[in-house]
Amino acid sequence: GQNIDQPTEMTATEGAIVQINCTYQTSGFNGLFWYQQHAGEAPTFLSYNVLDGLEEKGRFSSFLSRSKGYSYLLLKELQMKDSASYLCAVTPYYKLIFGAGTRLAVHP
Amino acid sequence: DSGVTQTPKHLITATGQRVTLRCSPRSGDLSVYWYQQSLDQGLQFLIQYYNGEERAKGNILERFSAQQFPDLHSELNLSSLELGDSALYFCASAYRGKGGTDTQYFGPGTRLTVL
Numbered sequence: 001g002q003n004i005d006q007p008t009e010m011t012a013t014e015g016a017i018v019q020i021n022c023t024y025q026t027s028g029f030n031g032l033f034w035y036q037q038h039a040g041e042a043p044t045f046l047s048y049n050v051l052d053g054l055e056e057k058g059r060f061s062s063f064l065s066r067s068k069g070y071s072y073l074l075l076k077e078l079q080m081k082d083s084a085s086y087l088c089a090v091t092p093y094y095k096l097i098f099g100a101g102t103r104l105a106v107h108p
Numbered sequence: 109d110s111g112v113t114q115t116p117k118h119l120i121t122a123t124g125q126r127v128t129l130r131c132s133p134r135s136g137d138l139s140v141y142w143y144q145q146s147l148d149q150g151l152q153f154l155i156q157y158y159n160g161e162e163r164a165k166g167n168i169l170e171r172f173s174a175q176q177f178p179d180l181h182s183e184l185n186l187s188s189l190e191l192g193d194s195a196l197y198f199c200a201s202a203y204r205g206k207g208g209t210d211t212q213y214f215g216p217g218t219r220l221t222v223l
Binding site: 033035040041042043044045048087089093095096097098099100101 | 143150151156164166196198212214216217
């Protein structure tokens with residue numbers, strides 16, 4: 001079966017660092033994506049991990065441990081515009097299986 | 109702007125009706141995916157087409173069908189609509205759509221309201 005878990009909501013302060021965790025159990029694994037989605041808008045691609053380790057992209061970093069079925073998205077120097085949902089998605093073969101998303105609220 | 113276009117942006121219809129949602133993938137992309145996102149729900153994968161052929165199916169109802177045309181645009185047909193079908197419907201495209209190696213780029217979505 002497929003199971004992806006993320007915290008439902010998180011809050012953080014502008015300028016701070018926040019880590020959003022994702023654990024998964026899937027039959028088949030080709031990689032893990034993180035997407036950002038503002039309310040009512042399309043998901044936008046943030047990062048992709050296929051090998052264990054950390055991928056850094058500006059203020060955003062993503063980590064993957066395949067043996068533990070675990071990933072996290074790290075957001076640094078938070079800005080108000082980072083308030084959005086963050087979706088973890090796993091790719092068993094041709095599909096993208098999304099978690100329910102973590103709603104992040106950044107406050108001043 | 110992802111380069112994926114979807115029409116219409118909004119659609120309001122009544123129960124029992126049939127609607128068609130349209131998607132044009134990014135230039136050069138061969139795969140199209142359809143997703144449904146209900147209020148406060150996650151993205152649910154419906155179906156994938158690759159170069160005109162169905163490649164993968166998710167939780168797509170029998171009342172729903174899709175196709176991809178020779179010019180690679182895709183249509184999602186929803187029939188016998190029910191109130192619960194009200195949702196955002198997203199289309200995404202990818203170059204090859206083979207496993208996890210292709211990033212999917214999402215269109216702006218069609219918001220369907222069934223009254």
